Structure formats: structure tokens, C-alpha cells
Amino acid sequence: MRNHPATNRPIKPVFRLIALPRGNHHVDLRTFFARFIFILAVLITVSATDAAEGVGTVRIGLTPTIPNDQYRVIEEWRLYMERELERPVEFVWRNSYIETMDLLRVNKLDYAWICDYPFVYFKGQVKLLAVPLYQGRPYYQSYLIVPATDDQTTSIDQLRGKMFAYADPYSNTGYLTPRYLLAQSGEDPDHFFSKTFFTFSHRKVMEAVALGAAQGGAVSSHVWDTLLKTTPELAQGTRVVSKSPEYGFPPLVARPSVSETEFRTMQKLLLKMMASEEGQSLLRRLNIDGFIAGEPSLYDRVDQMMQVVGKK
Amino acid sequence: MRSPFDLSFRLKIPLWGSLLIVVTTLAISASMMVQAYNDVRSDLVSSASSLGGTLARTLFPVMLRDDVWQATEIIRASLHGGLESNVLRPELVFVLDREQKVFISSQPQSIPLLADIRQSGEEYRRLVNWLATNSEPAVRSLELAKFHRIYVTTPIVDTGAYLGTLVTVHSKDALLSRFYSVAWRGMGIGLVVLAILLPINWFWGRRTAVPMVQLTNSIVDVTRGRVTPLPPQNYTHRDELGDLFEAYEIMVEFLQDRARLEQGMIRAERLAAIGRLSAGIAHEINNPLGGMLVALNNFRRRNGQDERALATVSMIERGLHQIHEIVNAMLVEAKGKARDFAPQDVEDIHQLLASETRKHQVTLQIDSNIERPVPLRATLVRQILMNLTLNAIQASDRSGEVRCTIHLAGDQLMLHTENAGKAIPPEVVDHLFEPFIGNKESGHGLGLWIVYQIVQQQNGRIHAESSDGLTQFTVTLPLGDAA
Numbered sequence: 001m002r003n004h005p006a007t008n009r010p011i012k013p014v015f016r017l018i019a020l021p022r023g024n025h026h027v028d029l030r031t032f033f034a035r036f037i038f039i040l041a042v043l044i045t046v047s048a049t050d051a052a053e054g055v056g057t058v059r060i061g062l063t064p065t066i067p068n069d070q071y072r073v074i075e076e077w078r079l080y081m082e083r084e085l086e087r088p089v090e091f092v093w094r095n096s097y098i099e100t101m102d103l104l105r106v107n108k109l110d111y112a113w114i115c116d117y118p119f120v121y122f123k124g125q126v127k128l129l130a131v132p133l134y135q136g137r138p139y140y141q142s143y144l145i146v147p148a149t150d151d152q153t154t155s156i157d158q159l160r161g162k163m164f165a166y167a168d169p170y171s172n173t174g175y176l177t178p179r180y181l182l183a184q185s186g187e188d189p190d191h192f193f194s195k196t197f198f199t200f201s202h203r204k205v206m207e208a209v210a211l212g213a214a215q216g217g218a219v220s221s222h223v224w225d226t227l228l229k230t231t232p233e234l235a236q237g238t239r240v241v242s243k244s245p246e247y248g249f250p251p252l253v254a255r256p257s258v259s260e261t262e263f264r265t266m267q268k269l270l271l272k273m274m275a276s277e278e279g280q281s282l283l284r285r286l287n288i289d290g291f292i293a294g295e296p297s298l299y300d301r302v303d304q305m306m307q308v309v310g311k312k
Numbered sequence: 313m314r315s316p317f318d319l320s321f322r323l324k325i326p327l328w329g330s331l332l333i334v335v336t337t338l339a340i341s342a343s344m345m346v347q348a349y350n351d352v353r354s355d356l357v358s359s360a361s362s363l364g365g366t367l368a369r370t371l372f373p374v375m376l377r378d379d380v381w382q383a384t385e386i387i388r389a390s391l392h393g394g395l396e397s398n399v400l401r402p403e404l405v406f407v408l409d410r411e412q413k414v415f416i417s418s419q420p421q422s423i424p425l426l427a428d429i430r431q432s433g434e435e436y437r438r439l440v441n442w443l444a445t446n447s448e449p450a451v452r453s454l455e456l457a458k459f460h461r462i463y464v465t466t467p468i469v470d471t472g473a474y475l476g477t478l479v480t481v482h483s484k485d486a487l488l489s490r491f492y493s494v495a496w497r498g499m500g501i502g503l504v505v506l507a508i509l510l511p512i513n514w515f516w517g518r519r520t521a522v523p524m525v526q527l528t529n530s531i532v533d534v535t536r537g538r539v540t541p542l543p544p545q546n547y548t549h550r551d552e553l554g555d556l557f558e559a560y561e562i563m564v565e566f567l568q569d570r571a572r573l574e575q576g577m578i579r580a581e582r583l584a585a586i587g588r589l590s591a592g593i594a595h596e597i598n599n600p601l602g603g604m605l606v607a608l609n610n611f612r613r614r615n616g617q618d619e620r621a622l623a624t625v626s627m628i629e630r631g632l633h634q635i636h637e638i639v640n641a642m643l644v645e646a647k648g649k650a651r652d653f654a655p656q657d658v659e660d661i662h663q664l665l666a667s668e669t670r671k672h673q674v675t676l677q678i679d680s681n682i683e684r685p686v687p688l689r690a691t692l693v694r695q696i697l698m699n700l701t702l703n704a705i706q707a708s709d710r711s712g713e714v715r716c717t718i719h720l721a722g723d724q725l726m727l728h729t730e731n732a733g734k735a736i737p738p739e740v741v742d743h744l745f746e747p748f749i750g751n752k753e754s755g756h757g758l759g760l761w762i763v764y765q766i767v768q769q770q771n772g773r774i775h776a777e778s779s780d781g782l783t784q785f786t787v788t789l790p791l792g793d794a795a
Contacts (some may be wrong), residue, residue, distance in 0.1 A: 147421075149421065163380075163425055163426065165381065194426055195380070195425070195426060197378075197379065197380035197381050198379075198381065199381040200381075204381060204385075208381055208384065211384070211388075211420060212419075212420035212421040212424075213380065213381070213384050213416070213417075213420045213425060
């Protein structure tokens with residue numbers, strides 16, 4: 001098992017359903033028979049699930065990528081999807097990217113809206129479904145923010161020995177980018193700040209910085225810009241010190257085992273949202289312009305940064 | 313300047329009563345206010361303790377994970393919700409770790425994280441020193457008056473493991489503002505109580521004091537010789553004050569009686585002295601007068617006197633007779649034939665006074681219940697009746713009525729006259745029975761003097777009363793032995 005250094009959280013392997021007896025002659029027959037029955041039952045269940053694919057509930061994982069706690073618009077989006085897919089749709093909220101990723105990898109989710117960093121981190125374990133368009137392009141940035149009361153700081157180098165708020169250990173703009181910046185300046189990101197903490201939300205990074213609990217933080221430009229419109233008093237409590245280069249926008253992904261048909265149906269639904277009035281209204285309220293199919297190469301820059309900072 | 317203790321009861325009773333009411337109201341209000349303040353404060357401390365306990369339990373696992381942001385969110389949640397003026401809501405919440413460094417704070421700008429709290433100011437130095445005085449982890453509260461704050465500290469502890477201390481800081485301003493609102497209400501009620509009690513006290517105080525002051529003034533008058541009955545007042549209660557009024561009235565009556573008695577005695581003695589003097593003089597005059605009259609009589613009988621000398625003698629003789637008459641009148645002596653006063657005498661008086669009543673156009677009415685002779689000397693009783701009735705006729709208004717009553721009751725005879733007319737002037741009343749007193753144009757001024765002398769000799773009483781145009785004389789004579 002690998003341990004993630006930042007969270008000390010074990011990354012769970014895919015279930016080992018059963019340990020089949022291999023040359024263990026001491027296992028008695030009754031036990032073996034019981035296990036055989038169990039495997040049979042599991043196989044029947046799995047085949048039943050496969051048979052039901054295309055009619056069961058579609059489960060979509062959501063992460064704090066969603067900028068504002070927009071439960072209302074998400075609910076309307078869910079109803080929209082149910083109508084389009086003619087299937088029940090369920091949104092599954094989790095507080096951290098890793099939880100959502102875990103659910104994806106154990107097939108508890110079909111799709112998820114995750115961050116670009118976990119997409120790169122777990123490359124090959126998920127399939128790119130769609131990339132949102134923000135201001136007409138599939139890109140966003142990381143903003144380095146400080147409290148609005150701080151009018152001195154002009155770069156991350158000046159935050160040495162301060163408290164720093166990260167969004168999530170699997171966030172690019174809220175974790176990887178500032179660490180990459182420090183690494184580029186020859187600093188050790190693990191010891192540069194006096195103390196760091198995770199808020200597991202871009203919005204909460206802004207709250208922590210505005211309150212002064214941290215003297216600096218890093219957030220997604222999409223979240224910051226959206227909150228500047230919806231909750232200006234919060235965004236105005238912070239000051240953007242610097243903006244990173246552009247990264248591919250946090251993508252929607254699918255678990256690899258989703259059937260091709262279903263994948264296409266879902267992708268089509270997302271891509272044609274721009275075309276309908278209702279879809280446009282939902283997109284507007286999510287503060288994005290639409291979806292494109294996208295290419296994994298959009299996230300190559302994140303991959304390079306990850307190589308520099310290391311997978312930690 | 314008069315001492316307040318020397319003030320009149322009229323002011324002193326209401327003033328002292330008012331003072332007592334005000335002092336009592338203030339004392340009760342003050343004690344209620346102290347109670348209210350303590351209640352508000354203990355509410356605050358108990359609510360802060362329960363909040364602290366809840367937060368500390370929630371914070372323990374979070375602090376164990378070193379999750380700064382979640383811990384911050386937990387304490388910030390305690391600062392929101394409820395009304396804006398919620399007294400019980402803390403002003404500031406922070407958590408200290410085992411080294412008294414700030415783990416989290418609801419106001420990181422003023423209480424920066426990671427810093428030693430003691431560097432944040434004197435109040436926090438004192439707080440940390442105070443925390444160090446107790447090794448047992450328990451919820452405690454500290455009030456630093458200088459900083460207008462109350463600090464409630466809760467240890468963050470689980471199964472004996474101590475991670476740090478949660479401190480909730482409460483401003484006393486909110487506490488005071490709630491206390492002031494209670495205090496204002498209390499003051500309002502106090503004022504209402506005063507507004508009711510003070511006028512009642514003032515009314516009652518004056519009601520008690522005013523009669524006392526009147527009584528005091530009257531008693532002071534008595535000591536200065538002026539005995540005056542109390543002005544009419546409406547103090548009708550049967551308490552000590554009521555008894556005092558009654559006793560005063562009795563005392564005044566007694567004093568007035570005694571004064572009247574003294575006056576009567578003085579008058580009687582004066583009249584007795586005058587009587588003795590005039591009787592003595594009359595005797596001394598009567599002897600030479602008798603001689604002179606005899607000599608003049610002899611002188612006239614002698615022949616050979618001329619006309620002029622005889623005329624002169626006659627004139628002297630008339631003068632001497634007048635002197636004799638007056639002297640005899642002053643010498644009230646029992647003389648003449650002794651017989652009892654009889655119904656016939658009443659008739660005689662009527663006859664004798666008829667011409668006088670006609671002259672003054674007055675109606676004389678005599679009421680008598682005498683049916684047979686009364687054992688009193690008729691001449692004396694007639695003299696009394698004549699004099700008094702004549703006086704009454706002469707003093708009566710024209711066309712007036714004079715009443716004379718002769719009444720035998722038991723062992724005494726009562727003679728009474730009354731007439732309407734000018735009252736006897738007060739300056740005359742005191743000397744009424746002295747000789748030559750009176751304001752009559754006619755008569756020698758000895759009528760009442762003679763009546764008085766006769767009454768005295770017969771051990772009777774005489775009483776005169778003159779007021780409001782009605783003058784009355786009453787004579788009471790004890791019956792003597794039959795003649």
C-alpha cells in the first residue's frame with residue numbers, strides 16, 4: 001500500500017474479493033464449498049449489474065471544484081441529466097479529491113468532476129470525459145492570495161515563515177502550483193512556511209486568508225472569480241498577489257469500465273448543453289461556458305510540475 | 313440656619329417619611345440591581361462553560377489531527393447565529409496548545425496563530441499566569457475588570473490526555489448593556505412606587521401634623537394667659553391624638569371655669585368692700601344729717617323770720633332730704649313691717665309700674681306661679697322686682713315687650729326679667745352692681761346696687777346676661793322661715 005505523504009492516508013487497493021485456496025490441503029471441504037457458493041453469488045450479482053447497465057442509476061462524484069456551494073443549481077443539473085438520459089442520476093459529494101478518486105477506482109462512481117492534478121496523478125486509472133470551457137477556453141489559473149489588509153506582499157517568496165492555507169493535497173491550483181513555485185526558487189516547500197493546513201475547499205482557503213488564519217493561500221481562478229461575483233465581500237477580503245500560467249480546466253472523468261455507449265451518451269449530453277437554452281442557463285449559473293471533449297495533453301504542464309515537485 | 317431637627321412637624325413628618333421611603337426604595341432597587349447583575353453574570357458564565365465544554369469535546373479529535381481549518385470553523389460557528397445583541401455569545405475564542413501558543417483563534421489578526429499568547433498583551437499574560445495557578449483541568453472563569461472582559465477557560469482533554477485550553481472571551485459591555493436595561497426597568501418601577509407613596513406620605517404626614525401644630529399653638533397660648541378653645545377641626549379618630557384633643561378641651565373648660573370663678577370672687581369682694589364703705593359713710597352722714605334736719609325744723613317754727621330766710625331754709629331742707637334719701641337708699645336695710653311675699657304683691661307691682669309702661673309704650677308681662685304667701689320678706693322681694701323690671705322697661709326698645717317671671721320651685725324663688733334692646737356695654741358688665749354705674753339719664757344709679765345688696769343679705773344669687781339685643785337678669789332666693 002502506498003501512503004500519501006501529505007495526508008498520511010492509505011490508498012486503498014481494489015477489493016480482493018476472496019483468497020482462493022492454493023495448494024492449502026488443510027482447508028476443509030465445507031469451508032471451500034462455502035467460499036465457492038460465495039464466489040458464485042458474487043459472479044451472479046456482477047453479471048446482473050452488467051445486464052442492468054444502461055438502466056441503473058448514474059452516479060457522478062462531485063468535489064469542492066464546484067466554486068460556490070451551489071446545491072440548487074446542481075440539483076437542477078441532476079434533473080436535467082435524468083430527463084436527458086432517461087435514467088436516475090445521483091450526485092455523490094465528497095469533501096476531498098482522494099475520496100472521490102477512491103470511489104471511482106472501486107467502481108462506486110461512474111463519473112466524477114475532479115481536479116487536473118488527480119487526473120494526472122492517477123493517469124490511466126480514469127478516462128477523460130469532458131473539459132469545461134471557462135471564458136470560452138478550457139483553461140484556468142492558480143491565484144496566490146493574501147489577506148486584503150496585507151498590501152506589501154508581491155510574491156510567494158515573501159511569505160517565508162508564515163501560515164499558508166492549501167486547498168487539497170490533490171489540488172493543482174490549491175497545492176501543487178505554490179509548491180512548484182517554491183521548488184523553482186530552490187526552496188523546500190515542506191519547510192518554507194511555519195505551518196500549513198488544508199481546508200479541502202478553494203472557498204475555505206479564501207475564508208482562511210480573509211480571516212487572517214493564514215497569511216497566504218492558493219486558489220483556483222475559477223473559484224475566486226466566481227465568488228467575486230456571487231460573494232464579493234469574501235473575495236474582497238483577499239488580494240491576488242500573482243497568477244500562475246494557464247492549466248487545463250478541472251475535467252470530468254469516467255471510470256475506465258464504463259461502456260463505450262454509455263460514455264458517448266454522457267459525453268454527448270455534456271457537449272450539447274451549450275446548444276439548449278436550459279443547458280445554457282445551467283452553465284451560466286455554474287459559471288462555465290460549456291464542455292468540450294478535450295485532450296489529455298491539455299494537462300501536460302501539470303505532469304511536468306508533478307515531476308519537478310515529486311508525487312507527494 | 314435652623315437645624316432640620318427643629319423644623320415644624322408640618323414639614324418634619326412628611327420630610328422624614330419621604331426620606332425613609334426614598335432610602336428604602338433606593339436600597340431595594342440597589343439590592344435588586346446587584347442581584348440582576350449577578351444573575352446576568354452567572355448566566356453568562358454557565359452558558360459559556362457549557363459552550364466551552366461542547367466545543368472542547370468537538371475540538372479534541374480535530375486538534376489531535378492538527379486540522380487548523382476545521383478547528384477554526386468550529387470555533388467560528390460558536391460566534392455566529394442568534395441575535396446580534398446576544399449577551400451570551402463570546403467576543404473572541406481561541407485555543408492555546410500545551411506551550412500556551414495560539415493553535416487557532418477567531419481573530420487571527422489580533423491573536424496571531426502560533427505566537428505565544430503572552431506577547432499579545434498584558435491581559436493575556438495575566439490570563440496565562442492565572443491558568444498556571446491551577447493544575448487540575450477544569451472549566452474556570454476569570455474577570456479582569458481593567459479590560460472589561462470575562463474569560464472562561466475549558467481544558468481540551470479526553471481520557472486524561474490534555475491537548476490545550478479553549479478560551480472564550482466575553483465582553484462585559486454586552487453584559488452591562490443587558491444589566492442596564494434591567495436596571496432602567498427597575499428604576500422605572502421604583503419611580504412609580506415613589507410617585508404613589510410620596511403623595512400618600514405627604515397627605516398622611518400633614519394630616520397628623522397639622523392638628524398637632526394647632527394644639528401646640530393653643531397650649532402655648534394658654535401659657536401666655538390666652539385660653540382659647542381649639543378652632544374646629546375634623547380630627548375624629550380615637551387614637552392618642554384624639555384623646556389629646558379631648559383632654560385639651562376639658563382643660564380649657566376647667567381653666568375658663570376657674571377664671572370665671574376668680575373674676576366673680578373678685579367682683580363680690582369688691583362689692584362687699586364698697587358695701588361696707590358706703591354703709592359706714594351712710595351711718596356717719598345720717599347722724600349729723602338727722603341733727604341738721606331737726607335744727608332746721610326748729611328754726612322754721614320760731615316766729616319772726618323774714619321770707620327770704622325761710623325760703624333759703626326750705627331750700628337747704630330739700631337738699632338735705634335728698635341727701636337723706638340717697639344715703640338711705642345706699643343703706644339697704646331690712647326695715648318696715650315684716651310680712652311674707654304674697655300673690656297680692658305681684659298685682660301691686662303691675663299697678664305701680666303701669667304708668668311707667670305707658671310712658672315707654674312697652675308691654676309688661678308678668679308670669680307668676682305664686683298662689684300663697686312665700687316665706688320671704690315682701691318689701692325686699694318687691695324692691696328687687698321693682699328695680700329689675702323698671703330697669704328692663706327703661707332699657708327696652710319702644711313698643712317692645714318686657715317679661716317678668718316669678719317662679720317658685722322647691723325651696724327657692726326665682727325672679728327673672730328680660731327685655732329686648734341695646735346690650736349692656738362690656739366695660740359696664742364687670743361693674744354692673746356697683747353704685748352710680750349705669751348710663752341712664754334718670755335715676756340715681758343705685759337700683760342694681762340695692763338689688764345686689766338685698767340678694768347678698770338673703771344669701772341669694774344674681775346673674776346678668778346681655779347679648780344680641782336681649783338682656784336678662786336672674787335672681788334666685790332661698791326661702792326663709794315664715795314671718
